[in-house]
Amino acid sequence: MFPVLQIGSIALPTAPLLLMLGVWAGAWLAEREAIRLGLNGDAVAGLVLVGLFAGLIGARVGYVVQHLDSYLTDPSGVFSPNPATLALGPGLLSGGIAMLIAGQRNKLRLWRTLDALAPGLAALLTAAPIAKDGTQHGQYTR
Amino acid sequence: MEQFLGNSRRWRLISLAILLLGASWTWASHIPASVADGGQLPSPHAGFPAPDFTLETLSGATTSLTEQRGKVVIVNLWASWCGPCRAEMPAIQRLYDAQREEGLTVPAIHSTFQDSEASARAFADELGLSFPIVLDRDGEVSRRYRLRALPSTFIVDRKGIIRDVIFGGPLSEATLRSKVDPLLAEAP
Numbered sequence: 001m002f003p004v005l006q007i008g009s010i011a012l013p014t015a016p017l018l019l020m021l022g023v024w025a026g027a028w029l030a031e032r033e034a035i036r037l038g039l040n041g042d043a044v045a046g047l048v049l050v051g052l053f054a055g056l057i058g059a060r061v062g063y064v065v066q067h068l069d070s071y072l073t074d075p076s077g078v079f080s081p082n083p084a085t086l087a088l089g090p091g092l093l094s095g096g097i098a099m100l101i102a103g104q105r106n107k108l109r110l111w112r113t114l115d116a117l118a119p120g121l122a123a124l125l126t127a128a129p130i131a132k133d134g135t136q137h138g139q140y141t142r
Numbered sequence: 143m144e145q146f147l148g149n150s151r152r153w154r155l156i157s158l159a160i161l162l163l164g165a166s167w168t169w170a171s172h173i174p175a176s177v178a179d180g181g182q183l184p185s186p187h188a189g190f191p192a193p194d195f196t197l198e199t200l201s202g203a204t205t206s207l208t209e210q211r212g213k214v215v216i217v218n219l220w221a222s223w224c225g226p227c228r229a230e231m232p233a234i235q236r237l238y239d240a241q242r243e244e245g246l247t248v249p250a251i252h253s254t255f256q257d258s259e260a261s262a263r264a265f266a267d268e269l270g271l272s273f274p275i276v277l278d279r280d281g282e283v284s285r286r287y288r289l290r291a292l293p294s295t296f297i298v299d300r301k302g303i304i305r306d307v308i309f310g311g312p313l314s315e316a317t318l319r320s321k322v323d324p325l326l327a328e329a330p
Binding site: 063066067069070071073074075076077078080082084085 | 306308310313314316319320
């Protein structure tokens with residue numbers, strides 16, 4: 001289990017930080033690979049950020065819809081910065097759709113762009129389970 | 143070697159053999175469900191039985207987690223000097239008031255070993271907390287729950303299994319409701 005950094009009144013779990021590192025590594029690798037494949041590196045890196053933000057928004061909206069009764073009682077909870085209230089499926093779907101639209105707008109060739117994104121996705125998929133393990137497993141020690 | 147690998151049919155067969163070998167290895171080395179679910183060993187993680195505790199409350203009574211079996215439990219670890227703890231307590235109180243009859247209980251574990259009993263009492267009086275405030279005087283329960291940050295919240299179902307762990311806060315009422323309501327709907 002990864003530690004939680006207590007900075008004043010803010011508790012910062014290190015597992016999501018690792019995930020963010022994975023996203024950064026993914027974007028960097030995608031940009032590098034895009035240039036190698038003759039694509040616009042900035043556009044592909046931007047695509048990753050678009051996917052990330054759209055994914056986060058979609059994941060929160062999805063979670064709220066799944067627990068609508070709870071949020072009707074306390075609507076301000078929609079803006080709670082808690083990562084425990086994100087829905088994976090809607091997040092992936094909205095992130096994917098946003099990337100598809102942004103890619104078309106930037107006239108990026110689909111298959112070549114997917115090729116460019118593949119190494120970055122591998123980096124992200126490496127970081128994600130480690131981050132998940134960091135919150136799910138571990139031995140109790142004194 | 144080049145000629146050997148250059149044969150596309152042979153290359154496909156090798157790829158297929160590696161794929162089958164990998165799949166067999168994955169299947170053979172999978173962790174049995176009985177082990178994967180923690181084998182019913184208490185551990186402060188989602189999917190595991192919640193570590194038990196027996197502690198004294200602010201009112202002088204003694205309470206334990208096993209006594210709460212059959213109820214949905216929010217185990218909240220806090221201290222009076224912790225800002226996010228203070229910020230989320232009213233939401234926990236509102237939820238407790240609303241769902242108490244449905245089978246919700248909130249043992250709020252006060253980190254007495256790094257705070258003071260007087261501060262806990264003043265905090266509870268100031269915020270009008272009516273759920274049990276239990277005192278972790280020697281820090282043993284905090285160690286069992288591997289306390290790393292305050293507040294830390296463990297959502298425990300009616301069978302005593304931790305279903306959600308949330309580090310930090312403040313938690314909104316909606317967040318808590320979204321975690322607790324599905325568990326309250328489950329059969330006791």
